[in-house]
Amino acid sequence: MIAAVFLALMLLLLNASPAPALGPHVEASTLPNGAQLLVSEQHNLPLVVVSVVLDAGARLDDPGHEGLANMTSEVLTEGTTTRSAAALKEAVDSLGASLDASADSDYAVLGLRVLKQDIATGLALLTDVLLRPRFAESEAARRREAVLAEIRAQRDNPNEIAQRAFQAAVFEGGPYSHRVEGTEKSVAAINRAQLVDFYRRYYRPANAFVVVVGDLTVVEAQALIGEALRDWHGEPTRVAFPTAAGPSPVHSVRMDKAVTQASIILGHRGVMRTSPDFETISVMNYVLGGGGFSSRLMESIRTRAGLAYSVGSFFTVNRGVGAFEVVMQTKNASVADAIARARSELERIRNEGASDEEVNEAKRYLTGSFSLRLDSTTKIAQFIGQVAFYGLGLDYAERYIERVNAVTKEDVQRVARQYLHPEGLTEVIVADLSQATLPNP
Numbered sequence: 001m002i003a004a005v006f007l008a009l010m011l012l013l014l015n016a017s018p019a020p021a022l023g024p025h026v027e028a029s030t031l032p033n034g035a036q037l038l039v040s041e042q043h044n045l046p047l048v049v050v051s052v053v054l055d056a057g058a059r060l061d062d063p064g065h066e067g068l069a070n071m072t073s074e075v076l077t078e079g080t081t082t083r084s085a086a087a088l089k090e091a092v093d094s095l096g097a098s099l100d101a102s103a104d105s106d107y108a109v110l111g112l113r114v115l116k117q118d119i120a121t122g123l124a125l126l127t128d129v130l131l132r133p134r135f136a137e138s139e140a141a142r143r144r145e146a147v148l149a150e151i152r153a154q155r156d157n158p159n160e161i162a163q164r165a166f167q168a169a170v171f172e173g174g175p176y177s178h179r180v181e182g183t184e185k186s187v188a189a190i191n192r193a194q195l196v197d198f199y200r201r202y203y204r205p206a207n208a209f210v211v212v213v214g215d216l217t218v219v220e221a222q223a224l225i226g227e228a229l230r231d232w233h234g235e236p237t238r239v240a241f242p243t244a245a246g247p248s249p250v251h252s253v254r255m256d257k258a259v260t261q262a263s264i265i266l267g268h269r270g271v272m273r274t275s276p277d278f279e280t281i282s283v284m285n286y287v288l289g290g291g292g293f294s295s296r297l298m299e300s301i302r303t304r305a306g307l308a309y310s311v312g313s314f315f316t317v318n319r320g321v322g323a324f325e326v327v328m329q330t331k332n333a334s335v336a337d338a339i340a341r342a343r344s345e346l347e348r349i350r351n352e353g354a355s356d357e358e359v360n361e362a363k364r365y366l367t368g369s370f371s372l373r374l375d376s377t378t379k380i381a382q383f384i385g386q387v388a389f390y391g392l393g394l395d396y397a398e399r400y401i402e403r404v405n406a407v408t409k410e411d412v413q414r415v416a417r418q419y420l421h422p423e424g425l426t427e428v429i430v431a432d433l434s435q436a437t438l439p440n441p
Helices: 002-015 068-076 085-094 116-131 137-156 158-171 184-188 192-202 218-228 278-290 296-304 332-352 356-368 370-374 377-389 396-405 409-419
Strands: 027-030 036-041 047-054 098-103 108-115 208-214 252-256 261-269 311-315 323-331 426-431
Touching: 036 218, 036 377, 047 116, 047 377, 068 098, 068 108, 068 137, 068 192, 085 098, 085 116, 098 116, 108 116, 108 377, 116 218, 137 158, 137 184, 137 192, 158 252, 158 261, 158 323, 158 426, 208 218, 208 377, 261 332, 278 296, 278 311, 278 332, 278 356, 278 396, 278 409, 296 311, 296 323, 296 332, 323 332, 332 409, 332 426, 356 370, 356 396, 356 409, 370 377, 370 396
Parallel strands: 036 208, 252 426
Antiparallel strands: 027 036, 047 108, 047 208, 098 108, 261 323, 261 426, 311 323
8 A cells, every 4th residue: 555655656756747947948049140049939928029139338338439339229220221210110110019229338239029920020120220220420410419418417316416426436437437328528429430330340240149039939030030130240349348456446426416315325346247146145235225125224224213215225237347336315414324324234234244034034035026027028038138148047047046045144244244345435425515414534
């Protein structure tokens, strides 16, 4: 009898379906032109998303022409050698599709979202934009004015002013020292020839990941993409990944603006996205300032002292070294008190670490909310593109959960001591300096 039950249990285990993987299944291959093709079948909706992720971000802007990567992506979809901007827009709209391009600090993305039945037509439009952009003077001028208007609008936003100043101070002229959109002076100096040159240097297949997610089989996607991009050629542009040598600089930046709420950023250089401690840092930062109302910074500065409506901390994600930031807004009269409390919390987590309860709450949130990053076709494509670009491995979703769950309170204190430097904070304050109570510089 016991032997029969044991045999039945063994058969049940052998025939049981394996637990579904948390992350999307991805099939990787290389196109003849050197581009990496990453395909994830998602057949729940008759949609297809195609993202071309290129190593063409703002960190590659030419000195004096900050904003060049952004402007290149802005103008990319504003007409081709075969279609005017209006004709291209009409063709995309007639499919009920979307076709857009953007750039961030590290990479640029050209993205298509289209119904499966229109995939061939949609790919033809994407290919036209990717291979044959016109960079017409009139369209470049129009987009330039739009970017300049955006930059000018930021003059009235103390948070934007503080962020610009913080980046410039912490990265001191390096590839991450400027905002993606550039400055008024640098954007005004960008001309068509520079856009064309940037495109020719960096929009190359060997620098690209082509991500396809949706209602296509791997075989269908490989055939369609291979045919659509058969004329896309070019040798890779070798780009050194930026690193930050030496200790983070320490600056005290105080900017006078007639505001009732001061904007404050405290921080220093952080880690690269590929840091083996990234997941442990995420747990630590959730306890410190990334956990909303449950974070220590929020508890100290808002709940107990009533000094700020919002306060938080985060580590920026870059291919090179990013930054750690504490960001908050408070009344001019309470600037010094709010900063002192923030510094105290940095010291406390370094010296005391975190409790088991705090660590477990952070782990539950980070693992439980992870699936929200994969709850649409577009988000899955974005996730795959980022994982591929940063070289994290296509099984990263599973390893992320494993690494987060393995974090202990001892690990949290270790990374707090290693990566938080309260004695070396750059301090940016945008406030009415005549009314503000300021800490000693």
